[in-house]
Each structure stands twice: as structure tokens, then as C-alpha cells.
Amino acid sequence: MSTSPANFTSTVPVRVYDARFQVTPEYRDSLPDMQNTDGSQIQGANVPILQVGISNFRLPLRFHVGHGAPITLETSITGTVSLAADHKGINMSRIMRGFYGFKDRVFTPEVLEEVLQHYKDDLGSSRARIRLAFNYPMLQTSLRSGLEGYQYYQCAYEGLTDDLNRFRRIIYFDYIYSSACPCSVELSEHARDARNIFGVPHSQRSKARVIAEIADGAHCGIEDIQAHCLEALRTETQVMVKREDEQAFAEMNGAYVKFVEDAARLVYEQLNTDQRIKDFQVACAHLESLHSHDAVAVINKGLPNGLGADFADFKDLVC
Secondary structure (H helix, E strand, O other): OOOOOOOOOOOOOOOOOOOOOOOOHHHHHHOOOHHHOEHHHOOOOOOOEEEEEEEEEEEEEEEOOOOOOOEEEEEEEEEEEEEOOOEOOOOOHHHHHHHHOOOOOEEOOOHHHHHHHHHHHHHOOOOEEEEEEEEEEEEEEOOOOOOEEEEEEEEEEEEEEOOOOOEEEEEEEEEEEEEEOHHHHHHHHHHHHHHOOOOOOOEEEEEEEEEEEEOOOOOOOHHHHHHHHHHHHOOEOOOOOOHHHHHHHHHHHHHOOOOHHHHHHHHHHHHOOOOOEEEEEEEEEEOOOOOOOOEEEEEEOOOOOOOOOOOOOHHHHOO
């Protein structure tokens, strides 16, 4: 028999926040927990989920540097785990609460293995993944004036662990440099030689994104990857600049002209000699001052089942 509106009664909730209310263990146990219901409560297909968690929770974390005391940097953290079929969901708050247990550590890619194992144990997952994104400062000296200033590099540490507890460490590193076009240089010189016309070769701000998987048992830091990029490309953008530095930078661009294809191959050459780097991908973008579009190139080490050359988010390389 249906209930008529006349027979229906409800309790009007009291609209007040009770700051004195104390949660007891019994009250906590009575709270509903939808995430931990069984498969009958799943909406949609009852299939596994490869990654579920939270993104961009932020903490001031300490990071190991090549020399000197650790530094504290604002860090954006993404933590995810796998979810098996027949499980409704995970307790999202455990991703953050679990990480807070490690917040006082000095972070290197190796520390992430402990965090991931904790996630797997705490959430009952077979796989886990974590990424720490931060801007890393390095003090740079000007080319000729001797002035110093901080260059900031967009970086990330990523850790992954699979069903067999195999751990992978990956470093993401963005390097911003200047690229003078070899074709434009030759055409400008031709105008000078053939017609005594002064021309200015075009150059542009450019970015290389290095994704480097670190070999088991090896240590390779951000300073090491920056050194590889500097050796390969030479023309890193400057922080502190006086007139003598600007002249030096113009000379340097003239000495190290490069197409985007050259840039990708030059970085490949450097990374491929470092035995600490198991695998890598390099994506370069030259933000053309001649064209209304950008020149891009992607290269990888080429290991079977390794990091591919499938980079496609070139707009993310705009700098």
C-alpha cells in the first residue's frame, strides 16, 4: 500500500553547526562509506580502473641538491592507484593522508618507492603511481659580466610500481634555450656578400623536454640532466644580462646555430652516453619568430617497449 502525503511525516533538520560535538569511535563507525561498498553498487561497466586518485595537492617539500643543504620547494603532487573490478572506489583521502606521513623526508626519486608501497598496502591496490612537480632553482653566472641569478627549471619526479612490485623512476626536465636558424644565417650572409645588405638572422626562445628513466641502483639528479642539456645545446637563456653578456649571447647563437632536428639529436647524443639513464624521450619546440607556427621534433632512445616518441602536447612546450 502506498503512503499518501497526508500520512507522510519528516523531521526538519536543525540548521545549526554544533562546534561542541565530539566524534566517538561508535559514531565514526556508524558513518556511511560508499567507496567500500561491493560491486553491486557500481555504476557503469564493472571493469578495473588503471588510475584513480587525486591530483594537485600541494606541500612544501625538501629536495636533495647536488651540493649543499636540501632546499624547500612548493610541490604539486598527484597520487593514483589501480582499482580492481567488483570494487566501488577508493578512500581518496588516504592518498593525501598517506603522503603526509612522508612530508618531512628529503625527496629524491628513490624515496617515491616507499610512498608507492604504502599506497598499495593501505589501499589494497596492485599498482600505484606518484608524481611530484616543482620549479627547481639553480644559480647561474652571466657569460662575461660575472653577475649571478637564479634560473628556474620546471621538473617532476615520477615513480611507478606494477603488480610485481617493479619500481620505475622517471625525471621530467624542461630546458629553455635560444635557437638561431641556420637557414636564416646563410641567407643573411648571402645578402651581405651579394648586395651589401644588412640582415638579422632570426632566433627564438625554444624548449626541450627531457623524460629520463633512471637505471636501477643509479643516481642521476636534476643538475646532471641540466648539464647534459647545456653541453648539447649551449645557448641556454640568461638570467642577469649586461651589454657584454648580450654581445656574448649573440656570438654564442652565431657559433651554435641549430634547427629543431639538430637540437633533438644533440640532446640524444648526450643522454645516450650516460649509463645512469636507462631510457629517455626528448621533445623540442622552436617557437618560430619567422612563422606563425612552431617547429617541433621528438626523439627517443628506441628501447623495445620503452619510452616512445608519441609526444603530442606541443602547446605545453610554449615558453
